[in-house]
Amino acid sequence: MNPVNYLYLAALLFTIGATGVLIRRNAIVIFMCIELMLNACNLALVAFSRMHGNLDGQIIAFFTMVVAAAEVVVGLAIIVSLFRSRHSASVDDASLMKL
Amino acid sequence: MSFPLLTATAVLPAVGAIATAAVPAARRTAAKWLALAVSLGTLALAVTILVRFDPGGARYQLTESHSWIAAFGVRYELGVDGIAVALIGLTALLVPFVMLAGWHDADQLETGSRRWRPTQGFFALILALEAMVIISFEATDVFLFYIFFEAMLIPLYFLIGGFGDRAHEHGEKAASTQRSYAAVKFLLYNLAGGLIMLAAVIGLYVVAGSFSLTEIAQARANGSLHMATDVERWLFLGFFFAFAVKAPLWPLHTWLPNAMQESTAPVAVLITAVVDKVGTFAMLRFCLQLFPEASKWATPVILVLALISIIYGALLAVGQRDIKRLIAYASISHFGFIIMGIFAMTSQGQSGATLYMVNHGLSTAVLMLIAGFLISRRGSRLIADYGGVQKVAPVLAGTFLIGSLATLSLPGLAPFVSEFLVLVGTFTRYPAIGIAATFGIVLAALYSLVLYQRTMTGPVKKEVSAMPDLRVRELVVVAPLVVLLIFLGVYPKPVADIVNPAVKQTLSDVHKTDPKPEVEAAK
Amino acid sequence: MTAQLAAYSTSTGEAFQFWVLGTVAVIGALCTVFMRRAVHSALCLAATMIVLAVFYLANGAYFLGVVQIVVYTGAIMMLFLFVVMLVGVTAADSLKETIKGQRWLALLCGLGFGILLFAGIAHASLKDFHGIGRANANGNVEGLASLIFTRYVFAFELTGALLITATVGAMVLTHRQRTERARTQRELSEQRVREGTHVPPLPAPGVYARHNAVDIAGLLPDGTPSELTVSKTLRERGQIRDVSTEALNDLRALEQRAEERLERTEIEPATFKRSEEASK
């Protein structure tokens, strides 16, 4: 089998995740979708590193994980405080950006 | 390196502006006197320039040149030719009178609070404006000129919008809305022109690789710098558009009536007598020198537009109900004459145009300032609200009449000389347009005399019956200007001598010579 | 299959594995997106991640594989679950779209993006690939370590800083500063009296309800449930169970059975409005 399939899979997952980000209202689920996208990227990176036969891809994937972790921590914290103030985790409620 | 006279002339009012603005609120009167003193000092410097300037000498004199923004080859280059000298003189001369005339204009805004200092602001803004105008007359570096050409808008915007005329038929509220409308309109018009000009300036730099007027003009003259025809035309249009907005040329004129109507008389004088002159001056100095071929290419259209301005402005002046608006449209008509004279490309036309800039400054100043005194007495700008003033305030009426006569360019008053020169200069090359423009003098008589008749003559209206005649301060403002009007009307030689050489050089830039008369009778 | 093998070639086994687990991963992802309850999404996501971990291993990224399981499925997903608990496990948000055209736009973009990616990958002719074997020659972890602490050391340190910042940030965000003094019981009661609301203590749950779970509203004399009896948090989460009809239905069932026993069939079973509503 051609490892390129991993890339296809990654692309598929990424797309699904992205769509999820767009159509879900629940902040937590949106976050999960983002995680999904990140993981897709990681998968692609790992596949790349295998194809090129060096470990840089994995390193980057590793960093991605770290960043993802940090991001999740902060993001969830935001969600929590948001929920505290608005008693809802829906992102549409936070539409203060409207002019 | 001699004393930088030109820089000093521009810097003095600038510094004065800062100093005036810094005067504490309580010392209002001190601020006024300080500003007046500074403007008089500037006048003294301008006179020095006038004296030091040698009409027979080099084209640009008292030049200064320092590197400024080396990256773009922008230099701080100053220099004056005859035309600039005359206009600097006019500016420096008018500002003190304007200040005296507007001595109490800002008082009505005083609230007595410590932080709010309208008086200081008013006079500081006037001085700042003066500085910018003067330096834009002096600049021989296109970019330097552009900067101050644009910066001028800032003080003027505040002078119009902030210190505008309180007199309005529909009361204070309407006045303020009208005022802000006028200010914004003024700003938008001129900014639009300025932005287009900026594009042209950059384009010029791309083409010529320099901002220095003298260098480019020289290169154009000796053919070392060749511009493609269409490039030159586009650049010319870019410059001309900005100048045509500033010196309102039909159909870009509609900002002027609003601006002059809503601002107090002194500010209106600054607008039409000083700032707008930068536009016509720039046509003469930049358009013709930098783009001679394109100028010649555009001449017919511009002349027609100028002609339209003349007739159209005069006709609209006849139809106005508002004194200041009437004067504004009259000015539009006069600017038509100036532009026509510039683009007639004859020595009579251009000398006439330059003299016209000066004379129109004086005549409008007289007329507008007296109109301002009148309005301040009655509190209304509507012509219909006046009548029979001549009976109660003969001196005011008399000077006003002289102003009107100057506006209709009666021989013996300064504007006649310039107007006739423009007409003759135009006629010798474009007879039809010259004749058509002559109708302007009839219309001018019409609106001037209608204005005088409706306001000054007839039975005395009840509201004006108690109107006091000109006070000493006002007389001090008006009398010298009137004297100057008459003197320059009878003996314009001094100014003409300064202007003529510069005009000759400008004509040689565009490779034009006066058409020969059919019969050489002069010899 | 051994790691060595997986390192540089793709065996049929791996192919089999890919197709099976790939399907699982995709399904998991889809479920993550389309499950109505956050908890279910979280679980599906966890499944997908585990599958990905396996794929990492299959691609010779052992370290990452482990980290994926430990950090992601171990730590992050747990974090998610905690938050979900906080917000309410059973809280199900409708998938009904509120912003006009949002969904279609989203699907369109997603589809187009996907197609683009596929096209891109297809277009990029990636025929030859040298396996990871040489890179992993002396251990995958060692290889990574040597890279991390040599070439990528600076980025590594930065990530450390990033984590610290993130932690602090999370604490700052979640820690609520009391802006006003907490009001004493006395003040609260005084306020109640002033406003004239619930001067007596709030009613306890389960009263008249034949049921005493906290999430069950007590019934008012007319049989309607009273929200007041349920604690505020549950109310906000919308987690109040309405059992007001259950009891009546039980009663009905009982009576019916009694009727059957007594062979009285002509009696129409009385229909209860509320039960009908409940059945809706």
Add this chain to the structure above:
Amino acid sequence: MENLIALLIAAPLLGAAVLLVGGRRLDAVGHWIGTLLAAVSFGIGLVLFADLLGRSADQRTLTQHLFSWIPVAGFQADVTFRLDQLSMTFVLLITGVGSLIHLYSVGYMEHDERRRRFFGYLNLFLAAMLLLVLADNYLLLYFGWEGVGLASYLLIGFWQHKPGAATAAKKAFLVNRVGDMGLAIAIMLMFATFGTFAFGPVFSHAGDTSEGRLTAIALMLLLAACGKSAQVPLQSWLGDAMEGPTPVSALIHAATMVTAGVYLIVRSAAVFNGAPSAQLVVTVVGAVTLLFGAIVGCAKDDIKKALAGSTMSQIGYMVLAAGLGPIGYVFAIMHLVTHGFFKAGLFLGAGSVMHGMNDEVDMRKYGGLRKYMPVTFITFGLGYLAIIGFPGLSGFFSKDKIIEAAFAKGGTEGWILGGAALLGAAITAFYMTRVMLLTFFGEERWRNRPTASPAEPDVEPAAEDRGTRAEPHPHESPRVMTIPMIVLAVGSVLGGAFFSIGDRFLHWLEPVTGHSEGNSPLSALTVTAATMVCLAIGVAIAWAQYGRKPVPVVAPRGSLLTRAARRDLLQDDFNHVVLVRGGEHLTRSLVYLDHTLIDGVVNGTAASVGGLSGRMRRLQNGFARSYAVSMFGGAALLVAATLLMRAV
């Protein structure tokens, strides 16, 4: 000697400056200063005249160069004065008659608190007129030309509190401005043709250019002349100009303003001689105006307006003569001078009458005044005889000569023009007799007159402002007013004879204007006889109509022609409808267009930009997810772009 020329102008100019700037402290003596300076100017004139007489005919041109006025490359306008026989004649007329009118005004304006200002304006008038006739180039002449217009504006509108006066003044200035436009264009044409507009070169090179150009110049000059001299079609201002004080009318009609046009034509003889077609137009204009003015004069009941009509027609005679070319130039000027005398006398007389009649101007309310104001009666009568051309008096000589010259033009034109002139003479006799009879003979209609003032359109509104309409007590005017009248009467009696006996005037002017005897189909005697006949007829008709039967105080409705004539032959109405109304509509519509169209475009753009941004703003619905969609879409587009880049 030359240096005195400037003083001619300087004296009255100084007077004007002093009186106008001096302020109230001069009120007491102002009028005497003005009169004195006018007299001084006259004195200088006499000195120069004597000097000229002392020279031989070809030495009689003095020039004085003061300074260079407008020096621009190729355009040299200098302030240079030229005193030759022609300008000398005018100088004497202007300063002489002018001084007399000054003197008269001292009495006439006695009760006006703004008398000082009045004299300032009078002096300004003299100065401007002198500048006009002394200028050595057309631009300087233009200076004086417009100066005259200004002075007339100030004087006609002297009683500014009367709307009528202000309007009349404005009208006069505007109509003159139209003429001035002609002069300006003429100057431009000259500059384009000759490269200069100084008299000398222009006249000497007039022959070098095409006739077409000369015709154009000449016609433009004619337009200018029409404006100043109130010739058809620009005559409308003259009648209204009567709003001014009577001395002003005298000054305008006799000495200064209206004569300027004739001067211009005669002065530009060289140009006109080169353009026969233009000359024809001049003669036609003259003839038409001659009849026009005469007819109008017949219908007016306002004594001043009647005289104004006569002025119009007399000037018509002069223009006609000037149009005849060398045949007529001299006689045009001669008639101008004699006319200056008797018309001034007539106006001063009229003023004196009004003075005695509480400023009543309606002749129908006069009558039988001869025994109340004998001096006025006699002087006025002499003027009357002079103007109708009674044998022996000045009018007889000058007018007769013009009629002869008209016939001498030869051909049908000659007959037509001559006929017109004769007819004019008859009508003149008629309306002047009418004036005479209505004013000084008949029963005293001013006694116990009906109270309400009749409301004919042409009744002079001047009466309302000064004095009341109480029953007047006619009385002779003070000495200071009668003396000038007497002097002028003497002049109008003797002037003609003095000039014509031995063709003194002809020889005096010939070097400047040139002269040629035409070949008249009729002998001088026949013409004179014909003139006498016409005269007699005119007088007879007038006597029959006004002498024999009593004159109604309220004017009868009159025939259609009469009514038209009362309204200046409807020429004003035409102006009003066509020019004034049309102009108003034009300006109003332009103001509207300026606001809606030009401003509208600008504001429209602004509004549309605002609306667009308002619509764009809706895109910012504030939902993070829709922003996310756009971001995602953008990302997709970027990917697509990169891929495409890679592909190609």
